[in-house]
Amino acid sequence: MTDEVEFRLGLIGDGIGRSSAPRLHELAGRIAGHSVSYVRFDLDGRQDTTFEDTLARCAADGLAGVNVTHPYKEKAARLVPIQDLRVQRIGAINTVLFREGRAVSGHNTDHSGFVAAYRRKMIDARPGSVALIGAGGVGRPIAVGLGELGAEEIRVYDIDAARATRLASDLTTDAVPVRACVDIAEALDGCAGVVNATPIGMYRYPGNPVPDAIMGKPRWVFDAVYTPRDTEFIIEAGKRGAEVISGYELFFHQGVDAFRLFTGLSVDEAALRAALEQPDG
Template sequence: MTSSPIKLGLIGDNIAASSSPALHRIAGRLVGLSVTYDLLRPADRGASFEAVLASAETAGYRGVNITYPYKERVNAYIDVPDPAVRAIGACNTVLFGAKRPVGWNTDYSGFMAAYRHHFGQRPPGRVAMAGTGGVGRAIAFALCQLGASELRLFDIDAAKSSALAQALRALPSATTVTTAATIEEAAKDAEGLVNSTPIGMVGIGGCPFPEATIAGRRWAFDAVYTPVDTPFMVAAGAAGLDLLSGYELFFYQGVDAFRHFTGKDVPELPLRDALKIGEEKALA
């Protein structure tokens, strides 16, 4: 094990139930690194997001993950070397150490890995997506990369869905991208249903897709993973859809983020097994 711990953290709201600390600490142990991982909630510190980000750098953190609602806001304070991630306009992984922090989007890479792990090379088909914020933008870009034939975007903020549609249409992609005025319109005849909103999360609850829009679809994905069995996933499972849980996105984005933070590839199966039994037993 390394003598001095690698300090990592997560900046976001509503993060008390996050499993990220366990994932990164266990991953560190699996590759012979001592890793600490702290929850850095701006409200707990009576500080702005910007102040918490800056204080993490000065306090010696190697890097931080960024979650709701700061994934787009962070871009003003970092360099983004990947042109695809610059186009997404949101980052969830920030590494300190250079003159200016450097950011990536492992929601983007992690969703593609999760989708292929579960569905193989089967294309997504026509997809209805609720939510076009930070994680929604990453997943939308990933769906185009995965070969979705059509992507229908719905957001209660129509300007956000329109802006994302414009960005996606600039891609060298065969995916048809449209915006919908209602979630029912987006879901009509869709093969896949994607929730990229925080609806269903612990402390928020609810279901982003009305029950009538779920039956008859082929697959469903919920970006929320706390809890894994969200009302949406329960309803989609009852309707016979093939489910891709938010836990899979959490897992693969975490594996990719750990690689950025440490330069190490963590073995996936031992990490999965350790997370199942719990951090205390895994690190005993």
């Protein structure tokens, strides 16, 4: 390993001060024998810049790439070239690669990360009918992943009804119907799985996206929120006997996949997990 940083990376989003992404990527680099720096570009409340300007500046400043998080994933997909047909269909990206001062390709490791997280916990079990709460930048790749995992039906609810309708129209297939629901109760009715793809539950937006009175007893649940790991949603579902898939698993697997895209390197996942569990600093 040299003193010079070999891979300069970053994260663009709102309210990302507690994100563990810098630690994951810098540790992954260390384990792989390469130096990595990873900087947060928090746009929350900023009046002096925009997402577009920040993305362009990162490219011009020589970064190898950036991750993109809430609320810019769909916007990023409209700005960055996307070669992968699956990612074009998703319509949101969380990983952008730069070359020669410009963005050259967009990727979605939320999709691959969710599929890996689901399989790690549920092995070969099919998802069944799934209530998907949230139709935005993380809900869209999860919906595609659920289809690939063999879901029977995906029922989408979002406080923005038009967004839920758009996801259903874009992503429904003959094999896996996707329908927009008028309320959470309709989405939850008789479902086998429940997915929280909203920010509700994270430290900035505390609460449970699913009211206790209508949660029922799903077979499994997944929460995209990972800060904190044990959200109100996860805790309540666990009390009802559900198999719980933590958002930390999505965070880990999407990060490993993004690291590979950024650097061309693989990392020992067991060693990375162990390192992340150690106290920071």
